Amino acid sequence: MAHVLIVDDDAETREALAAAVGEDGLTTAQAGDLREARIQLIRQMPDVVFTDLTLPDGSGTDLFQDLDLRWGVELVVITGHATVETAVDALRNGAIDYLVKPINLQRVKAILNSLPRAGDLKAEIGTLRGELRSMGRFGLMLGNSPVMQDVYDQISRVAPTPASVMLVGESGTGKEVAAQTIHQLSLRRKHEFLAVNCGAISPNLIESEMFGHERGSFTGADRQHKGYFERANGGTLFLDEITEMPIELQVKLLRVLETGLFMRVGTTKEIETDVRLIAATNRDPEQAVAEGKLRLDLYHRLNVFPINLPPLRERGKDVELLAQAFLDELNERNGTKKLFxxxxxxxxxxxxxxxxxxxxxxxxxxAHIMSGNEGELMAAVPVQISMAGRDLDHKVIIRFGTTLADADRKLIEATMAEYGGVKARAAEVLGISVKTLNTRLMKYGVIAG
Structure with missing residues (x-):
């Protein structure tokens, strides 16, 4: 049962609010000033706080620093002065809404009905399981195989909690979609979900991207920049390819996880943040630790609740289900009626x-692009994918006298074909960066420059 804390120095206001909240079946606690409010916070952390802005011993906004936002605490401020300034200031400080005295109790009920609660999330998860049985969908995820059922069970358990999650799976298994689903089923879903590919940001810029920077802190820093941790405050930060993050930055990330504090590049002022971290990797994280790619202490902080996402080849009839969904999407977007x-x-x-x-x-x-207009989607596809099957141990034959450039091109093209055009996987096998691979592909005319 959700719990509400009402903070106001007017007893009649407190009683009226408590009565309205109680009609919704919620428990309440009351406080007449900040001191009493902080005592109540220690006794029981509420799901929602209604607080007057003007209290005998301070401002209701002072409670922001005492609230445990990791558990989805929401704050609604009350003001007797209906000015734009007070409302905007409260919202900037993190309030989700404000009430003007005399309080409209119908407005209170509307606010309560719009708030996410643990019970609501459980009910929503139950609804999603119903959709899974009927349509094969679970939130943003699609698939009904036994291995995916296990994934959905794990997501259902961890999403409503504040626990960090480590998603492990091959490239292309849908780790970001899984992270978005976890966020949407959490108490943080009204706040930001930001995704960061740690392998796609230059090592020279990643600290600035993560924590932000002050104007003039380095060449080219012509304005203040808020990093991901600042922008995702109250929400969820998804760190993809976590093993690609430089080790020196992993130390700073660990400190943020432990203290909830960070500093923008170019300043010594600490900024408080509250984010839920979901990390992902396509490597074995324990092997990455052994190879020095991932700090052991950071791994333990992130690996509170690991979820393994299965490769598509282990998902049986999910292949047909996904393919049909992609085709339906293309048909709707293009006004076609193509079939398999x-x-x-x-x-x-x-x-x-x-x-x-x-x-x-x-x-x-x-295949949708290459098929004709006769209403049937044919199997004609580019040479990078042959649906007739192939020898996974095939060889690339380089004749004597072939230039190094031609040999390099043949090897890159064969590797791209082997891995279905997935650049990240091809680059990993070739032992080069995705950026280098793109440069070579543009040089050889495989992709446009």
């Missing part, structure tokens, strides 16, 4: 899908 032929479905089921869901989506899009 039975032979295509069989090839989809037989293919190993090294690039997982991402590769499947790309295949369906290419």
């Amino acid at each position: 032929l039975p032979g295509v479905r069989e090839m989809l089921a037989a293919y190993p899908w090294h690039g997982n869901v991402r590769e499947l989506r790309n295949y369906v899009q290419r």
Whole structure:
């Protein structure tokens, strides 16, 4: 049962609010000033706080620093002076809404009904499980195989809690979609969800991107910049490819997790933040620790609740379900009515899908483009993917006299074909960065410059 704290020096206001809240089946506690309010916070952390802005011993906004936002505490301020300034200041400080005296009790009920509560989340998760049985959907995720059912069970358990989550799975298995689903089923869902690819940011800029910087802190810093931790305050931060984060920055990340404090580049002023972290990697995290790619102490902080996302080849009929969903999306977007032929479905089921869901989506899009207008989606696809099956141990033959440039091109093209055009995987196998791979592909005319 949700708990509400009412802070106001007027007893009649407190009693009227308590009566309105009680009608919704919520428990209440009351306080006449900040001192009493802080005592109540120690006794029981509320789900919602209604507080007057003007109290005998300070401002109601002083309670912001005492509230445990990690558990989704929401604050509504009360003011007797209906000015734009007081409302805006309260909202800037983190309030979700404000009430003007005399208080409209119908407005109070509307606010309470709009707030996420743990019980609401459980009910919503139950609804999602119903959709899963009927349509194969769970939030933003699609699939009904036994291995995905296990994933949904784990997400259902961890999403309403404040626990950090570590998502482990091959490239293209849908780690970001899983992270978004966790966020949407959490008490933080009214706040920001920000995704950061730690492997796609220059090592020279990643600290600035994560924590922000002050104007003039380095060459080119012509304005103040708020980093991901500041912008995601109250919400969820998704750190993809966490093992690609420089070790020296991992130390600073660990400190933020432990203290909730960070500093923008170019200043010594500490800023408080409250984010839920969801990390992801396509590598074995314990192996990354052994190789010195991931700090052991940071791994333990992030790995509170690990979830393994299965590769598409282990998901059985989910391949057909996903392919049809992608085709339906393309048909709706383009005003077409293209269909899969039975032979295509069989090839989809037989293919190993090294690039997982991402590769499947790309295949369906290419096939949709290349098919005719007769209303049937044919199996004609670019040479990078052959649905007839292939030898996974195939060789690239380089004849004597071939230039190094031609040999390099053949090797890159063959690797890209092997991994379904997934650049991250191809670059990893070739031992080069994705940036270098893109440069080579543009040089060889494989992609546009």
